[in-house]
Amino acid sequence: MLSHRSFYGALILGSFLCLLQDSMAEVGKLVCFYEAASFVREGELGLLIFACQTDQRLSVSLSGPAQLSLVELEPALSFCNFLVYGYAGIDAESHKIKSLDPELSYNRQHYRKITALRQKFPHVRFLLSVGGNRDLSAEGLVDNVKYLNVLEQPEHRSSFRASVVAELSNYGFDGLDLAWQFPMNRPKLQQGVLKRAWSAVRGWFSVASVDSKAPEHREQFATLVRELRMDLQRSGKLLSLSMLPHVDAELFIDVPSVLEHVDFVNLGTYDFHTPERDPKVGDLPAPLYAMYDRDPTHSVQHQVQYWLNQTSGSNAGQLHISIASYGRSWNMTRNSGITGYPPIPAADGAAPAGKQTGIPGLLSWPEICELLQQQPLDKEAPHLRKVGDPTKRFGIYAYRSADENGQNGLWVGYEDPTTAAIKAGFSQAQGLGGVAFHDVSLDDFRGQCAGEKYPILRSIKYRL
Ligand SMILES: *[C@@H]1O[C@H](CO)[C@@H](O)[C@H](O)[C@H]1NC(C)=O
Ligand SMILES: *[C@@H]1O[C@H](CO)[C@@H](O)[C@H](O)[C@H]1NC(C)=O
Numbered sequence: 001m002l003s004h005r006s007f008y009g010a011l012i013l014g015s016f017l018c019l020l021q022d023s024m025a026e027v028g029k030l031v032c033f034y035e036a037a038s039f040v041r042e043g044e045l046g047l048l049i050f051a052c053q054t055d056q057r058l059s060v061s062l063s064g065p066a067q068l069s070l071v072e073l074e075p076a077l078s079f080c081n082f083l084v085y086g087y088a089g090i091d092a093e094s095h096k097i098k099s100l101d102p103e104l105s106y107n108r109q110h111y112r113k114i115t116a117l118r119q120k121f122p123h124v125r126f127l128l129s130v131g132g133n134r135d136l137s138a139e140g141l142v143d144n145v146k147y148l149n150v151l152e153q154p155e156h157r158s159s160f161r162a163s164v165v166a167e168l169s170n171y172g173f174d175g176l177d178l179a180w181q182f183p184m185n186r187p188k189l190q191q192g193v194l195k196r197a198w199s200a201v202r203g204w205f206s207v208a209s210v211d212s213k214a215p216e217h218r219e220q221f222a223t224l225v226r227e228l229r230m231d232l233q234r235s236g237k238l239l240s241l242s243m244l245p246h247v248d249a250e251l252f253i254d255v256p257s258v259l260e261h262v263d264f265v266n267l268g269t270y271d272f273h274t275p276e277r278d279p280k281v282g283d284l285p286a287p288l289y290a291m292y293d294r295d296p297t298h299s300v301q302h303q304v305q306y307w308l309n310q311t312s313g314s315n316a317g318q319l320h321i322s323i324a325s326y327g328r329s330w331n332m333t334r335n336s337g338i339t340g341y342p343p344i345p346a347a348d349g350a351a352p353a354g355k356q357t358g359i360p361g362l363l364s365w366p367e368i369c370e371l372l373q374q375q376p377l378d379k380e381a382p383h384l385r386k387v388g389d390p391t392k393r394f395g396i397y398a399y400r401s402a403d404e405n406g407q408n409g410l411w412v413g414y415e416d417p418t419t420a421a422i423k424a425g426f427s428q429a430q431g432l433g434g435v436a437f438h439d440v441s442l443d444d445f446r447g448q449c450a451g452e453k454y455p456i457l458r459s460i461k462y463r464l
Contacts, residue, residue: 028464029434031240031266031320032080032457036087036101037134038068038441039110041357066356066364068441070113075453076440077121079461084127084177084242085114086439088167089135092146095156096163100134108171115172127240128168131179144181148213151220160224161231168237175238175263176228180221183211184246187277188295214251222254229261242322242436243268246277249303255310259318266436267307270324272298273413275350275361282330282344282411286323287394288426294343300423304430321427322436325443325456327363327414332399334406340387340399344411351410357442364442365456368414369449372398382408392422417459424463435460 077083091098099108115126137143150156164176211217225239232239241258243249245268259265272295273283284291290299297303300321307319335346350361357364363371371384386398396419402409415423424435437443437457447453 028428029081029264029320030079030457030461030464031082031084031264031434031436032076033084033086033129033437033439034073034114035439035441036085036110036114038066038439039070041066041068041441066358066441068445070117072445073440074117074120076443076445076457077117077124079454079457080124080437080440081434082125082127082240083114083117084129084240084436085111085173086129087132087134087179088128088130090130090146090150090160092143092149094163095146095150095159097128097130097160097167111171111173118172125174125238126172127175127177127238128171128173129177129179129242130164131181131242132244135181142181142184144183147181148183148217151217151224157220157224157227161228164228165231165235165237168232169235173237175232175240177240177242177266178225178228179242179244180247181244182217182221182247182252183214184244185210185248210248210251218252218254221252222257225258225261238263240264240266242266245269245271249306255307259311259315262318264318264320264433265307266320266322267300267303269300269303269321270438271328274328275330275347279330279349280345280347282332282336282347282413283342284395284397284413285328286415288423289393291394300426304432308430316431317433319432320434320436321423321432322438323420323423323456323460324415324438325365325420325440326357326438327365327368327398327412329361329363329410329412332402332409332411334402334404334409336402336409336411338401340385340397340401340411342397342411342413344399347411348409351412362442363412363414364444365414365416366444366446366448368398368412368416369444373449384410384412389419392419395419415456417455420456421459421463424460428464434464 087100088097089100118124118126131147133142135143150160168176229239239262241262243266247268249255270286273285286300287298288300290296290302304319304321308316329351330344331348331351332344333346333348336344353360354363354367356367372386374383376383382400382403384398384400387396389396395413396416397411397413399411400409427435437460440457443454443456445454449455452458
């Protein structure tokens with residue numbers, strides 16, 4: 001629980017940042033994604049032994065270890081200019097925006113609780129995001145068909161638009177974020193990790209195999225954005241676009257037209273490489289610059305350059321790079337070698353879930369931090385070793401080679417407060433609008449790691 005002192009501290013800091021924000025209207029924005037599922041997330045209680053301050057232990061006993069309560073969310077809001085509530089979905093029959101929580105009434109109450117935080121944090125704008133990877137079909141797959149259906153017919157679009165306008169005003173949101181689902185690029189075929197010529201690899205899949213109607217969908221999406229802009233402007237609401245990683249902007253986004261009608265775009269500069277899509281090869285999830293022998297589009301720099309190119313750089317202030325607060329983790333096998341140097345061959349899929357977050361192949365920053373701090377007394381005993389990046393160009397990782405039985409191998413590519421600050425610095429140097437942070441619930445919101453709450457978020461804010 002927050003003490004009175006830190007509560008007023010947060011308020012004062014909040015108003016200070018508010019002043020700061022006014023003086024730099026265009027740059028240095030921090031867009032915080034908030035995964036609403038974290039509000040009900042449960043993990044194992046056992047892990048929290050290392051939370052050493054009494055007030056932390058208290059909050060731990062009040063809520064589950066990975067569960068982010070509203071009180072715990074508040075300190076983050078001192079740093080954020082926008083809080084993006086993730087995620088709402090789309091109803092396949094009516095084409096209306098819908099709540100994704102099974103307990104519908106409960107979730108809508110949650111909408112209200114979140115937007116009511118405006119009273120304490122008047123500088124924060126609250127957006128509702130539709131899409132992301134949580135709007136699944138009955139088979140549990142990401143369902144982009146409904147999203148394309150909305151685009152394809154003017155009546156479907158108007159039904160969607162009307163529902164959005166109503167939803168935003170009913171629940172007090174300041175705007176809509178489109179984390180729109182388009183067909184994803186196919187994962188790269190893996191034929192030996194160190195395949196030399198990427199150009200040869202590129203020919204293995206064609207644009208047609210992703211979506212044969214991509215040109216129509218691109219135009220229809222631009223139309224939807226333009227229409228939504230008109231609807232939302234009338235009620236003074238904002239509109240933003242969040243690109244999902246693996247959605248090819250070249251195929252689906254008419255960049256000049258979309259930029260004309262949105263307030264900002266969060267580029268999908270994270271999760272280029274994930275255990276879900278690339279189970280056999282472990283690699284850095286989001287290098288800042290293109291890496292040797294990899295898909296050259298898989299870098300923050302390339303994505304930024306692509307968007308800048310489309311408008312001759314004139315819209316830099318509308319672009320935000322995305323930075324993750326989590327790592328992507330793979331099982332290392334005996335054939336993955338012992339150096340940990342990526343790419344990691346012969347990986348065996350997603351590593352086991354972290355004890356707090358419970359998602360295979362994903363470790364939150366506090367989970368990674370704890371693993372790194374667990375140093376065995378016997379130096380030879382297997383433990384996770386961190387490998388830094390003195391070039392500051394690619395990113396960091398940590399690994400533990402598999403033992404003689406092929407067990408316990410782990411490789412994780414991640415961000416920490418330092419690498420996140422490097423990326424924020426890149427955003428500044430490029431004259432971009434700011435940074436989108438994915439996600440507050442996976443940062444160290446209790447300060448378990450080094451005592452300071454939201455260390456990655458903080459580090460980004462100070463660098464912007
Ligand atoms: C951006 O434009 C430059 C100059 O035309 C070109 O060399 C570069 O490849 C382009 N980059 C991207 C990512 O589109
Ligand atoms: C990863 O390794 C763990 C144990 O080391 C094992 O339980 C899990 O099944 C492995 N995952 C895959 C996808 O093989």
